[in-house]
Amino acid sequence: MRAFFSDQHAFPLPDRHPFPSGKYPRLRAALEAAPHGDRLELVPAPPAGPSELALAHDEAYLERASTSGLTAEEERRLGLPWSRALYDRAVHAVGGTIAACRAALEDGVAVNLAGGYARDISDVVNINLATIGIALDLAKR
Numbered sequence: 001m002r003a004f005f006s007d008q009h010a011f012p013l014p015d016r017h018p019f020p021s022g023k024y025p026r027l028r029a030a031l032e033a034a035p036h037g038d039r040l041e042l043v044p045a046p047p048a049g050p051s052e053l054a055l056a057h058d059e060a061y062l063e064r065a066s067t068s069g070l071t072a073e074e075e076r077r078l079g080l081p082w083s084r085a086l087y088d089r090a091v092h093a094v095g096g097t098i099a100a101c102r103a104a105l106e107d108g109v110a111v112n113l114a115g116g117y118a119r120d121i122s123d124v125v126n127i128n129l130a131t132i133g134i135a136l137d138l139a140k141r
Helices: 023-033 059-067 072-078 084-107 121-140
Strands: 002-005 041-044 110-112
Touching (some): 023 041, 084 110
Parallel strands (some): 002 041
């Protein structure tokens, strides 16, 4: 089974920030060390392309997100301080979801080890369903 990861794209957080970014490399290390880990193919997640990102976000937001121009409200809703490293990590996490969907269509099963960024529970279901829908649509192309 292919498992896509993007934890190699670390991003800075302020001291005592509650986001548990260390869980992603620990998860990958645990999978590498697990019995039968040889059945798992760990694959670096590819970046999502501009046209893929544009399916979920408008051009103005993507421009702001890629160049540190997020509004204070956008950064507050994100729950993470903007950095270019965070943007790069997010683009690879999204690419990992798309790649995992494509791999699952080919192999029957695959996973993306990234995720869990949404903070506001009212947004989580909508964000995750939209992400899965877009990724599955892209995977079928």
